[in-house]
Amino acid sequence: xxxxxxxxxxxxxxxxxxxxxxxxxxGNMGICVACFTRDIAGALGLHRAAVVQYLRPEIAGFVIGxxxxxxxxxxxxxxxxxxxxxxxxxxxxxxxxxxxxxxCPWRAYLRLAGGDWNAIAGIAGLAAGVVIxxxxxxxxxTLGRAHATSxxxxxxxxxxAVAILALLVLQPTFGKDGTGPIFFSKxxxxxxxxxxxxxxxxxxxxxxxxxxxxxxxxxxxRDLVMLRDSHLFRGVLAFIVAALATNxxxxxxxxxxxxxxxxxxxxxxxxxxxxxxxLAFTLAGGCPGRQLIMSGEGDGDAGVFILGMLVGxxxxxxxxxxxxxxGITAFAPAAFAVGxxxxxxxxxxxxxxx
Amino acid sequence: MTDATIVDARGLSCPEPVVRTRKAxxxxxxxxxxxxxxxxxxxxxxxxxARSQGWTAEVKDEGxxxxxSLRK
Numbered sequence: 001x002x003x004x005x006x007x008x009x010x011x012x013x014x015x016x017x018x019x020x021x022x023x024x025x026x027g028n029m030g031i032c033v034a035c036f037t038r039d040i041a042g043a044l045g046l047h048r049a050a051v052v053q054y055l056r057p058e059i060a061g062f063v064i065g066x067x068x069x070x071x072x073x074x075x076x077x078x079x080x081x082x083x084x085x086x087x088x089x090x091x092x093x094x095x096x097x098x099x100x101x102x103x104c105p106w107r108a109y110l111r112l113a114g115g116d117w118n119a120i121a122g123i124a125g126l127a128a129g130v131v132i133x134x135x136x137x138x139x140x141x142t143l144g145r146a147h148a149t150s151x152x153x154x155x156x157x158x159x160x161a162v163a164i165l166a167l168l169v170l171q172p173t174f175g176k177d178g179t180g181p182i183f184f185s186k187x188x189x190x191x192x193x194x195x196x197x198x199x200x201x202x203x204x205x206x207x208x209x210x211x212x213x214x215x216x217x218x219x220x221x222r223d224l225v226m227l228r229d230s231h232l233f234r235g236v237l238a239f240i241v242a243a244l245a246t247n248x249x250x251x252x253x254x255x256x257x258x259x260x261x262x263x264x265x266x267x268x269x270x271x272x273x274x275x276x277x278x279l280a281f282t283l284a285g286g287c288p289g290r291q292l293i294m295s296g297e298g299d300g301d302a303g304v305f306i307l308g309m310l311v312g313x314x315x316x317x318x319x320x321x322x323x324x325x326x327g328i329t330a331f332a333p334a335a336f337a338v339g340x341x342x343x344x345x346x347x348x349x350x351x352x353x354x
Numbered sequence: 355m356t357d358a359t360i361v362d363a364r365g366l367s368c369p370e371p372v373v374r375t376r377k378a379x380x381x382x383x384x385x386x387x388x389x390x391x392x393x394x395x396x397x398x399x400x401x402x403x404a405r406s407q408g409w410t411a412e413v414k415d416e417g418x419x420x421x422x423s424l425r426k
Contacts, residue, residue, distance in 0.1 A: 145364065146366075216368075226369065286368060
């Protein structure tokens with residue numbers, strides 16, 4: 001599976017993502033790690049944007065699928081300790097950047113495969129962010145070493161994923177007015193979702209495949225530019241082609257800039273939002289999907305990055321930083337500036353002292 | 355025969371093990387470099403990179419880590 005692994009995984013995941021839209025997920029959002037983590041933050045009441053609240057089973061499935069795969073193949077290895085707090089804030093700003101663009105790298109490619117040409121600026125921005133990260137990597141950037149930890153520490157994220165699923169099934173809404181503590185959107189993207197078993201099944205399969213093949217949408221660009229290694233990049237190409245073909249087959253391909261689902265047409269900020277995200281992901285060692293997978297393998301630092309994304313999503317909506325179809329918010333440029341200064345400072349200051 | 359150059363890449367995030375391997379290989383025309391890694395992903399990445407540069411890669415499982423021996 002190793003040589004063609006990423007291509008096989010990419011093709012299956014791309015087709016599945018388009019199928020998930022057909023099954024009820026929002027347009028060009030069959031899978032979006034940023035959007036779905038944001039929806040989970042909303043369902044947990046961390047933000048109160050009523051249209052984006054749902055406990056996305058795909059996310060839980062990624063972690064559990066990767067956990068099971070890692071266990072079966074003897075790759076489960078609890079580890080932690082590589083600047084976890086820095087990674088938390090990289091997760092925060094990766095999410096803020098993604099919500100300025102409206103999507104993680106996975107969704108940027110899926111938007112492209114759905115004919116949303118605004119994604120081109122996002123992908124260009126993503127590549128720019130990755131290239132900035134590469135400059136730091138060439139100059140000895142490191143967040144330090146992780147170390148083996150107790151078996152139980154690696155179980156935290158898989159258990160959290162199980163808890164998300166339990167809350168989704170139980171739907172506790174005993175708060176006043178009959179809502180909360182878990183919130184579910186009645187309209188908007190949060191109300192658009194595939195049936196539970198389809199979403200969960202897809203999530204588990206994606207988690208398993210991505211764990212086996214190390215599928216990574218940021219590593220793809222990084223390794224291609226940095227090492228002239230197209231191993232992961234071919235996976236992303238297969239992902240886009242499979243999603244495009246499935247979208248065409250299902251009548252879901254609509255080319256253009258205007259009236260695209262959960263997207264805005266501000267080219268500059270589509271670019272810059274993803275530049276911030278791409279840099280944060282590169283400094284953290286992988287795209288958000290990959291971080292979920294690694295958290296399932298027992299990587300506590302990746303788990304902390306995901307928790308940072310969860311909190312970043314709450315900030316993004318509570319502080320009115322997240323874009324909407326109408327465009328970016330008045331506060332997004334300031335948040336971008338803070339985020340980029342943070343990431344550059346981390347890049348400059350986290351050097352190898354060996 | 356001289357001793358192997360040791361690159362300790364244990365606990366480092368992607369792609370740092372490959373970056374360090376690359377630096378070590380670039381400094382040698384031939385010889386042996388032992389890269390220590392502790393995840394299967396890093397083991398694969400280091401091996402793949404070294405082979406792409408014309409080195410042979412041989413892996414030994416040391417229990418809590420792997421030694422990837424690169425030779426040219």
